[in-house]
Amino acid sequence: MGKVSKSPWLLHYDGSSCNGCDIEVLACLTPVYDAERLGVMNTGDPMQADILVITGGINSQNQATVKQLYDQMADPKVVVAIGVCACTGGVFKECYNILGGVDTTIPVDVYVPGCAARPQAIIDGIIKGVEIYNERAAKLESKGGNQ
Amino acid sequence: MGKRSVIPFGPQHPVLPEPIHLDLVVEDERVIEAIPSIGFIHRGLEGLVKKKDFNTMTYIVERTCGICSFQHGMGYCETLEHIMDVEVPDRAKLLRTIWAELNRMHSHLLWLGLLADGFGYENLFYQCWRIREKVLDLHELTAGARLIFSVNKVGGVLRDIDEDKQKIILNTISEVEKELLVIEKTFFNDYTVQSRLKGVGILTKEKAHELGCVGPFARASGLNVDLRKLNYAGYGMIDLEPITSNDCDSYARCYVRLKEIYQSIDIIRQAISKLPADKTISVPVKGNPNGEFITRLEQPRGEAFYYVKANGTPYLDRMRVRTPTFANVLGLCEMLKNTELADVGLLVLTIDPCISCTER
Numbered sequence: 001m002g003k004v005s006k007s008p009w010l011l012h013y014d015g016s017s018c019n020g021c022d023i024e025v026l027a028c029l030t031p032v033y034d035a036e037r038l039g040v041m042n043t044g045d046p047m048q049a050d051i052l053v054i055t056g057g058i059n060s061q062n063q064a065t066v067k068q069l070y071d072q073m074a075d076p077k078v079v080v081a082i083g084v085c086a087c088t089g090g091v092f093k094e095c096y097n098i099l100g101g102v103d104t105t106i107p108v109d110v111y112v113p114g115c116a117a118r119p120q121a122i123i124d125g126i127i128k129g130v131e132i133y134n135e136r137a138a139k140l141e142s143k144g145g146n147q
Numbered sequence: 148m149g150k151r152s153v154i155p156f157g158p159q160h161p162v163l164p165e166p167i168h169l170d171l172v173v174e175d176e177r178v179i180e181a182i183p184s185i186g187f188i189h190r191g192l193e194g195l196v197k198k199k200d201f202n203t204m205t206y207i208v209e210r211t212c213g214i215c216s217f218q219h220g221m222g223y224c225e226t227l228e229h230i231m232d233v234e235v236p237d238r239a240k241l242l243r244t245i246w247a248e249l250n251r252m253h254s255h256l257l258w259l260g261l262l263a264d265g266f267g268y269e270n271l272f273y274q275c276w277r278i279r280e281k282v283l284d285l286h287e288l289t290a291g292a293r294l295i296f297s298v299n300k301v302g303g304v305l306r307d308i309d310e311d312k313q314k315i316i317l318n319t320i321s322e323v324e325k326e327l328l329v330i331e332k333t334f335f336n337d338y339t340v341q342s343r344l345k346g347v348g349i350l351t352k353e354k355a356h357e358l359g360c361v362g363p364f365a366r367a368s369g370l371n372v373d374l375r376k377l378n379y380a381g382y383g384m385i386d387l388e389p390i391t392s393n394d395c396d397s398y399a400r401c402y403v404r405l406k407e408i409y410q411s412i413d414i415i416r417q418a419i420s421k422l423p424a425d426k427t428i429s430v431p432v433k434g435n436p437n438g439e440f441i442t443r444l445e446q447p448r449g450e451a452f453y454y455v456k457a458n459g460t461p462y463l464d465r466m467r468v469r470t471p472t473f474a475n476v477l478g479l480c481e482m483l484k485n486t487e488l489a490d491v492g493l494l495v496l497t498i499d500p501c502i503s504c505t506e507r
Contacts, residue, residue, distance in 0.1 A: 014165045016188040019503040020213020020294045022165065023257060027283075030260075030276035044160065062166065062187045065158055091207055094198050095191035116213055116294045 007039030008130050011049030013069055015102065016092070017056025020116030021083035025053055028126075033119040040126060046072040051129050057085045058105050059097045070106045076136035078129040080110045082122055087111045149174045156491060158187050163495065165502040173488055181483040181491075183476055185506055192507040193466050200461035201227060201436060206297050211468060212504040213294050214257065215446045217250045219468070219504075220299035222453040225379060226442040227301045230457055231434070236427045237381070239303040244381035244418045245316070246290070246298065248411040252323070253282040254447035255404045255411075258499050259334070262401060265493045266343040271333055278326050281319050288312060303429025313419050320412045327408060334401055344398035348494040350482045351395055360478040361471045362449020363407065364498050366391045367399035374445035385417045397497045404499075435459050446471055448499050470504035 014022050028035045029042055043049050046069050058066060070079070081102045084090035088101045102108050109132050112125035151174050158166030166187040172180040195207055209220040221243050228235060260275035283293045289308050290296035298305045308316070334340060350360070355368035365372055366389060373389035375382045390406045392399035436457035443452045449471030456465040475498040483494060 014188065014503075016190050017503065018210045018213045018216070018295075019165065019501065020210070020216065023213060024294065027276065027280070030280075031273050032277065032280040056188065057190070059187075059189060061189065062158070065166070065187065091210055092190045092192065092195075094195060096194050097189050097191040115210070118293065 007041065008050045008126065008133060009041050009043045009048055010051050010053050010126070011043060011046050011069065011073070012053045013066065015054050015056035015062055015066060015086060016059050016098065017083060017085055021055035024116050024119055025055065025082060025122060028119045028122050033123060035123050035126065038127070047074065049073055050077060050133055051126065052077065052079045053082055054079065054086050054102045055082045057089045057092055057098045057101055059099060063099065063105050066102070066105050076133055076140055078110070078133045079106055079108045080112065080125050080129045081108045082112045082125065083117045084113050084115045087113055090115060151179065154488070160492070165500065167495070167500060167502050171488070171491060176488045178483050178486050178488060178491060181480045183480060185502065187506070188503050189506040193468070196463040196466045201457070201463055202301060204463070204466065205299055205301065209295055209297055209299070211507055212501055214254050214501060215250055215448070215504070216295045217246050217299070218444060218446045218451070220297065221247060221380065222442050222444050222451060223455070224299045224301050226440050226453045226455045227436055229440045229442065230436040230438045230455060231301070231432060233302050233430060233432055235303050236425065236430065237423050238425060239428045240381035241384065241418045241422050242304050242308060242428065244385065245308065245415055247380060248414045249282055249285055251447045252408050252411045253279050255408050256282065258404060259401070262496055265496045266340065268340065271330070274330055278323055281323055285316055285319055288315060300429065302432040307426065307428050316415065317419060320415055324409065324412050331405060334405060341398065343493065344401055345396060347397045347490055348482045348486060348497060349395050350478055354481055355478060358477040358481060359474050361474045362446070363400060363403045364449065364475050364478060367403045368395045369393040374443055374450050377443065379442065379444050381418060384421050385414055387414060397494065400497045435461055448472060448501055449474065468507065470501065472498070472501045472505040
């Protein structure tokens with residue numbers, strides 16, 4: 001685990017998950033796990049978010065919404081897929097309405113498996129996401145910053 | 148008359164963890180009409196019955212919803228047990244009751260937290276979720292997982308709760324009860340909380356009945372409906388009286404759900420004291436189901452029904468779940484009429500929406 005030097009702001013979107021991972025993401029932010037001690041803050045605004053946390057797979061109806069949310073976020077940005085459904089489609093892979101994991105629509109940086117993913121695993125995934133975020137931010141700065 | 152405009156609400160919205168989309172027709176700041184559109188999380192879970200055999204489907208049905216997953220599994224198993232004419236041992240029935248009530252406790256605490264977050268009382272939100280973690284620890288202790296714990300099977304349950312664990316459950320729920328008594332004061336007496344909840348989002352008893360509302364949402368409008376009185380699982384061995392309120396507003400919904408946590412604590416105590424000495428927790432099931440049946444049960448959010456049609460092979464013909472949120476969305480749209488735009492987020496929360504269940 002690297003040093004956390006930037007406070008990541010999260011944007012949480014429920015793809016087509018069963019709610020299990022969603023409430024675990026929320027549980028991460030509450031007293032027992034308290035990801036806020038790492039500076040993680042849940043925001044509802046995609047334009048202020050650094051890390052997009054997606055639970056659940058992609059279906060034809062939410063594909064456009066996910067893409068739109070990703071496009072609205074400013075560079076640099078990181079995508080963390082939470083739960084086995086977001087990684088590959090999980091138990092719903094064979095359902096007629098599921099196109100697959102989140103990586104069918106947008107590039108994913110960190111995969112957190114589990115059904116439902118445990119808060120410890122989610123926090124670990126977010127910290128890995130922050131490392132990637134810092135690398136990208138440094139690279140962007142060396143190029144002359146965000147246009 | 149002011150100019151009418153349409154404001155979209157969702158699918159991604161800070162107040163909701165799940166995507167629901169409402170088109171709000173507003174006149175100045177007042178909502179005239181709300182038009183819901185759902186389908187963002189539709190997976191097609193019911194279609195999987197063609198591909199997975201009926202035993203494997205138990206684990207998939209539990210993944211209909213992560214919050215009330217145990218009750219989904221229980222409903223599906225009970226339906227198949229009726230079709231296959233299997234009599235579940237008493238101990239398994241009472242164990243199911245205990246897990247179902249633990250599920251209800253964590254669901255209601257979750258909702259109270261989200262409600263507090265909805266009206267901007269973040270501290271209260273944290274307190275509710277802190278207490279909720281204790282219930283989740285009990286899930287983990289007794290079943291091995293926090294949310295989706297797959298202890299149901301057709302013919303009984305997979306794990307027993309021994310005496311040491313029973314003691315831990317009893318101690319923990321007493322702690323939860325004590326801490327709830329502290330929080331209750333804020334929910335019931337705090338001036339700011341009352342000003343956000345009292346008299347907001349009124350749904351009359353007649354309307355609630357007409358629109359077929361279910362669960363705590365209907366009980367808060369004075370309808371005495373509680374399917375636990377149907378005596379499924381081990382509820383036949385337990386005394387309970389449905390909690391209702393005649394206030395019909397958001398405050399009443401908060402009141403009903405908070406009081407139901409105490410009721411669940413009471414039911415768990417009764418169920419543990421009535422656990423029989425016979426340690427059989429499941430009976431073997433042979434052959435494949437043939438026939439059809441409907442089971443109804445009371446989830447934390449209200450009535451859910453399970454329909455199964457089997458044809459004598461391991462693969463079922465049809466499996467259908469009707470979930471409580473689907474019944475309550477109509478009530479929500481009625482309730483949203485003539486409310487302030489600022490209250491919409493909170494009012495959507497008061498029906499305790501579980502969109503994942505609804506769209507499957």
